[in-house]
C-alpha cells in the first residue's frame with residue numbers, strides 16, 4: 383500500500399514551493415512566470431535516476447501510462463497483446479482502448495504470468511507482452527524476457543504494485559522495454575492520481591512524450607502555440623502539484639518498502655506454522671514491495687472462512703478472496719472483447735488461475751502496523767482453519 387500513510391509536511395513544502403515561484407500549475411512553458419520551478423520535469427528526472435531508467439515520462443494515471451506505452455509502440459488494430467488473467471481491469475482496458483486484440487494468459491503460484499502458458503498463446507500477430515507484478519511480487523522476468531527476445535516481442539512491465547521493488551538487483555519496471563507505474567492513492571508512493579512510463583529507448587520515449595500531449599514535440603525553437611508535430615495524440619499530462627507531491631514521496635519510497643517488508647515478515651512469522659497455509663511463491667532474487675501477504679489455503683470454503691474470521695478480528699483482507707471480480711479476467715463478463723474471445727464462456731476460460739485465486743487469502747500490509755496485528759492474524763487464521 384501506502385505512500386498515503388506518510389503524506390505530510392514534506393509534500394506540503396513542495397506544493398508551497400510551486401506557489402512561492404509564481405504558482406504556474408501547467409508543466410510546460412510560462413517560463414517568465416515560473417521562476418525556474420518545473421516540478422513534473424524534476425520528478426521525471428529524479429524518478430528515472432532512482433530506478434535506473436534512462437527516460438521517464440510522468441502521466442496522469444497508471445492506466446494512462448499503459449495506454450501511452452501502447453500508443454508509443456504504434457500498437458493497434460490487427461495486433462495482439464498478451465497479459466495475465468489476474469490483474470486490475472486497467473491493464474486490459476488499455477489494450478482494448480488501443481484497438482489491439484486482448485489475450486489473457488494463466489497465472490501460477492507466484493500469482494503472476496505463467497511463462498509456459500504465455501508461450502502457448504503467442505501467435506504471428508502478437509506484438510507485446512504486459513507482465514504485471516501483482517500485489518508487489520515480481521513476475522518471472524528472466525524467463526519472460528527470454529521468451530519476448532526469442533519471439534521478437536516488446537516487454538512492458540505493469541509496475542503499478544511493484545514501485546520500489548527489484549529482481550536480482552534490477553528495478554522492477556526496467557527489465558522490459560517499457561515500465562509503467564501508478565501513483566494512485568493505494569500505491570507505495572502516491573501523487574493522489576498519477577503515473578510514470580519509463581523507457582530504454584529514446585525514440586520510443588519521444589513518441590510517447592508527444593502522444594501524451596496532443597502530439598506536441600515541445601520544440602525549443604518555437605513557442606508552444608506554434609509547436610511542431612508529427613502525429614496526433616491525446617492529453618494524459620501530469621500537473622505541477624502532482625509532480626511536487628511526487629518529489630516528496632519519492633524520497634520516502636525506500637523507507638516505505640523497507641517497512642512493508644518488515645511488517646509482512648512479522649505477520650508471516652506469526653502464521654507460517656499453522657497447518658494448511660502455503661505462502662505465495664516468490665522468484666529467486668526478488669526484493670518484493672510486500673504490498674500484501676498472499677497465502678494459499680486448502681479450498682475456497684476455507685479461504686472464505688479466513689476472511690470471515692479476519693473481519694471478525696477487526697482485520698482486513700485485500701482483493702482476495704472477496705474482491706477478485708475487479709482483478710480476475712474470468713469474471714469480466716462486461717467486456718465483450720474478452721467474452722467473445724472465449725466463445726461466451728468466461729467461467730471456464732482460465733481454470734488454473736481460478737483454482738488458485740479461489741483458495742487464496744491476501745492480507746494488506748502497511749507502513750504503520752500496530753504490534754498486536756501479527757498475533758490477531760494468527761488467532762483469526764487458526765480459528766478459520768481449525769475444522
Ligand SMILES: Cc1ncc(COP(=O)(O)O)c(C=O)c1O
Nearest residue numbers: 443444445470472542564565566
Ligand atoms: C495492475 C494495475 N495496473 C494499472 C493500474 C491503474 O493505475 P491507476 O489507478 O493509477 O490508473 C492499477 C491500479 O490499481 C493496477 O492495479
